[in-house]
Amino acid sequence: MEAAGYYQQFERNLEIILSGLEAGLNIQPTALGVSLPLEVYVLSEVLNQAGGQFRLTTDDVLGRLREFYAQFRQNEAGTEALMQQILSDKKSVMRTPEGRVLTKEMLIRRLEYFNEAARQVNVMRNQHALGSPPQSRSGVGAALQK
DSSP states (O other): OOHHHHHHHHHHHHHHHHHHHHTTOOOTTSTHHHHHHHHHHHHHHHHHHTTOOOOOOOOSHHHHHHHHHHHHHHTHHHHHHHHHHHHHOSSOEEEETTEEEEHHHHHHHHHHHHHHHHHHHHHHHHHHHTTOOOGGGSSTTGGGOO
């Protein structure tokens, strides 16, 4: 899927992730437990670089996602315009601890991340609904533990 597809699915992906977490899905044993709050933070910084006003004050996964989503919905048209502006700008750069990177590339990577995270949450919800055991207790990797 290209950037335009990720962009079009962004709000839906946020809703899928948020609804999964609000339904009690436990993502802590997965990589999402660590990466999701970081990706929400990076996305808000990318949008702020283009003129957004995102302020995140909570650290927990669900709280940070709720906070971002509420701010996104509050100014949905403005945020979507910011994303369009970033995606159409081929020269804009932002400073990161690693140096300078293209803002467009940062946004595309975040949109890809949220698409993949929503897919993972859907898979986890389906597994939970089918009564599958959590992967940590399913025997996967049991041979490695001695």
